[in-house]
Amino acid sequence: xxxxxxxxxxxxxxxRMRKLLILVAALVVVxxxxxxxxxxRAALPPSDKAVNVGIVLDVGGxxxxxFNDGAYRGATRAEKELGARIRLxxxxxxxxxxxxxxxxxxxxxxxxxxxxxxxxxxxxxxxKEYPNVNFAGVDYSLSTDKAGNPIxxxxxxxxxxxxxxxxxxxxxxxxxxxxxxxxVGFVGGMDVPLIQKFEAGYKxxxxxxxxDCTVIVQYAGVTPxxxxxxxxxxxxxxxxxxxxxxxxxxxxxSTGLGVFEAAxxxxxxxxxxxxxxxxxxxxxxxxxxxxxxxxxxYDMIARVKDHTFKGGIYTFGLAQNxxxxxxxxxxxxxxxxxxxxxxxxxxADIVAGKIVVPSTR
Amino acid sequence: xxxxxxLAQTLRIAIPYLFAASGGVISERAGLxxxxxxxxxxxxxxxxxxxxxxxGSAWIGLLGAMAGGVAMALLYAVTAIRFRGDQVVVGIAxxxxxxxxxxxxxxxxxxSSSNSPRVPGFGAENSGTGFVALASxxxxxxxxxxxAVMGWLLYxxxxxxxxxxxxxxPAAAISVGIRVDRIRYLAAAxxxxxxxxxxxxxAFDQHQFSxxxxxxxxxxxxxxxxxxRWDPLRAALACLLFAAADTLQIQLQxxxxxxxxxxxxxxxxxxxxxxxxxxxxxxxPAALGKVAE
Numbered sequence: 001x002x003x004x005x006x007x008x009x010x011x012x013x014x015x016r017m018r019k020l021l022i023l024v025a026a027l028v029v030v031x032x033x034x035x036x037x038x039x040x041r042a043a044l045p046p047s048d049k050a051v052n053v054g055i056v057l058d059v060g061g062x063x064x065x066x067f068n069d070g071a072y073r074g075a076t077r078a079e080k081e082l083g084a085r086i087r088l089x090x091x092x093x094x095x096x097x098x099x100x101x102x103x104x105x106x107x108x109x110x111x112x113x114x115x116x117x118x119x120x121x122x123x124x125x126x127x128k129e130y131p132n133v134n135f136a137g138v139d140y141s142l143s144t145d146k147a148g149n150p151i152x153x154x155x156x157x158x159x160x161x162x163x164x165x166x167x168x169x170x171x172x173x174x175x176x177x178x179x180x181x182x183x184v185g186f187v188g189g190m191d192v193p194l195i196q197k198f199e200a201g202y203k204x205x206x207x208x209x210x211x212d213c214t215v216i217v218q219y220a221g222v223t224p225x226x227x228x229x230x231x232x233x234x235x236x237x238x239x240x241x242x243x244x245x246x247x248x249x250x251x252x253x254s255t256g257l258g259v260f261e262a263a264x265x266x267x268x269x270x271x272x273x274x275x276x277x278x279x280x281x282x283x284x285x286x287x288x289x290x291x292x293x294x295x296x297x298y299d300m301i302a303r304v305k306d307h308t309f310k311g312g313i314y315t316f317g318l319a320q321n322x323x324x325x326x327x328x329x330x331x332x333x334x335x336x337x338x339x340x341x342x343x344x345x346x347x348a349d350i351v352a353g354k355i356v357v358p359s360t361r
Numbered sequence: 362x363x364x365x366x367x368l369a370q371t372l373r374i375a376i377p378y379l380f381a382a383s384g385g386v387i388s389e390r391a392g393l394x395x396x397x398x399x400x401x402x403x404x405x406x407x408x409x410x411x412x413x414x415x416x417g418s419a420w421i422g423l424l425g426a427m428a429g430g431v432a433m434a435l436l437y438a439v440t441a442i443r444f445r446g447d448q449v450v451v452g453i454a455x456x457x458x459x460x461x462x463x464x465x466x467x468x469x470x471x472x473s474s475s476n477s478p479r480v481p482g483f484g485a486e487n488s489g490t491g492f493v494a495l496a497s498x499x500x501x502x503x504x505x506x507x508x509a510v511m512g513w514l515l516y517x518x519x520x521x522x523x524x525x526x527x528x529x530x531p532a533a534a535i536s537v538g539i540r541v542d543r544i545r546y547l548a549a550a551x552x553x554x555x556x557x558x559x560x561x562x563x564a565f566d567q568h569q570f571s572x573x574x575x576x577x578x579x580x581x582x583x584x585x586x587x588x589x590r591w592d593p594l595r596a597a598l599a600c601l602l603f604a605a606a607d608t609l610q611i612q613l614q615x616x617x618x619x620x621x622x623x624x625x626x627x628x629x630x631x632x633x634x635x636x637x638x639x640x641x642x643x644x645x646p647a648a649l650g651k652v653a654e
Contacts, residue, residue, distance in 0.1 A: 025573075239611050
């Protein structure tokens with residue numbers, strides 16, 4: 001290509017072109033070189049005795065107060081209690097994710113954990129290339145065949161699924177019991193099946209304790225930006241509060257920060273998601289539907305250590321403490337004891353299978 | 362009551378668009394494509410939140426926001442004017458750069474990649490959604506005033522004339538002694554300052570910065586700039602129109618009357634229609650995106 005250019009271009013232009021090519025080449029070299037740079041934390045060579053675990057975080061990285069932090073908590077617990085060696089990779093955008101997974105797989109980690117549904121295709125692909133490496137995907141999204149049955153992941157992949165609908169059912173019941181009005185609200189992020197699961201469980205929970213209540217359901221949008229649009233979240237929540245809603249449950253990433261802000265401004269209540277979000281608006285957070293990403297990650301590491309790891313679908317629901325709601329000294333004042341007792345009964349019924357929670361609209 | 366709620370919400374949604382679109386108009390009228398608006402807004406939101414956090418005053422936060430927006434706009438201008446970078450490419454690069462930078466410094470300053478702690482902003486706790494809550498936010502007023510000032514600046518002042526000349530025919534402007542590059546730098550700085558106020562509005566309304574919180578508003582503002590045919594007043598009306606569509610969607614979403622996908626595409630669809638010349642002719646400034654020489 002270079003010689004072709006040389007033949008056709010004028011002299012000054014050629015010089016510029018060559019400079020540009022040299023620059024691009026230099027950048028490529030630097031970029032490739034950086035692939036081999038090891039973070040200082042990972043200086044320890046893989047040990048034969050300990051379980052070596054590699055974790056690739058979702059975009060946002062550590063400190064997202066949600067997914068990534070949850071996975072990290074589970075991993076650090078495994079580090080302490082199981083003597084596992086953890087290697088963490090925080091990808092920037094897009095293609096870095098696959099590169100991070102590949103790097104860990106090529107180092108023959110005992111377990112490679114990918115945090116976030118966005119990794120699904122990458123894990124599936126790499127699991128086939130590295131059949132001797134175990135993979136675990138948090139929120140791995142299963143595709144279905146024509147008959148609607150889920151297609152199993154490759155044999156060395158554990159798909160970690162959470163029954164968000166069960167936790168959402170409980171907070172839905174709580175919202176209806178505490179809300180003091182016949183209307184409760186829901187704000188979703190991007191309108192996709194994963195979030196519709198939250199909505200379905202929540203609605204069912206509301207209806208279970210209050211059949212004539214209405215649930216106002218709104219989504220922030222239809223693009224991934226709907227998960228990081230607090231301005232939109234606030235407007236949606238203000239609109240719902242104006243319609244007489246007293247409690248809003250959000251499943252919308254940082255869009256939900258706007259829901260909390262609206263709750264502050266109008267002195268109403270909001271329910272957090274994924275992690276305990278009490279600190280985002282003290283006094284205005286009724287509870288949070290927490291996902292036990294840490295439990296799931298720890299569980300997988302423990303299985304690898306005991307040599308009981310198998311590929312397949314792992315579901316974490318109320319029974320496994322994979323989902324739940326927060327009840328502690330911060331929100332005890334907002335939840336009467338009778339309501340708390342009722343919630344615990346509902347929880348027991350769900351665990352016992354007496355209540356079946358829907359996961360789709 | 363319903364009408365007031367509708368208008369108030371429209372205005373609240375429109376304010377960030379108004380600021381950014383005003384910035385877009387001045388930048389594009391000087392011949393600089395306004396693709397970096399999103400980045401200026403995000404930079405403004407972040408710097409505003411940081412300045413407000415450390416100073417304890419939202420007003421000092423505003424100054425910080427403006428500094429953040431102007432810095433990014435000048436980076437864009439230097440790359441596009443001094444080093445003759447392609448404006449589209451540089452604009453997109455600025456947006457990506459700001460996403461990364463804000464995340465980086467967010468973690469450095471507050472140990473979180475998600476959001477900052479609560480910062481002083483405008484609007485008190487438990488202030489409700491009535492007229493007082495709306496009218497007590499100085500950025501609402503500033504946004505409205507900005508539109509009028511921009512119209513005056515662009516059409517009634519020597520500076521405005523020079524900006525327009527620079528965007529239409531830089532060679533002619535140079536021949537009558539206008540220092541075209543300087544005008545473009547000034548226009549870029551002004552556009553960064555205005556867009557950053559839109560970002561600051563978002564951050565102060567939320568009382569915090571969260572990563573990528575502008576969520577594409579800069580692009581909607583750019584669409585409003587084009588749909589408003591590079592005129593401050595018409596661009597402002599376009600902003601209000603887009604905001605009204607958004608409000609309508611928010612208020613009707615529960616009822617499923619309009620699919621939300623449809624409402625989300627309105628700004629872009631209207632912009633394409635405007636560019637296709639269906640409603641009057643949309644003629645961009647002749648030297649838009651071109652190097653002045």
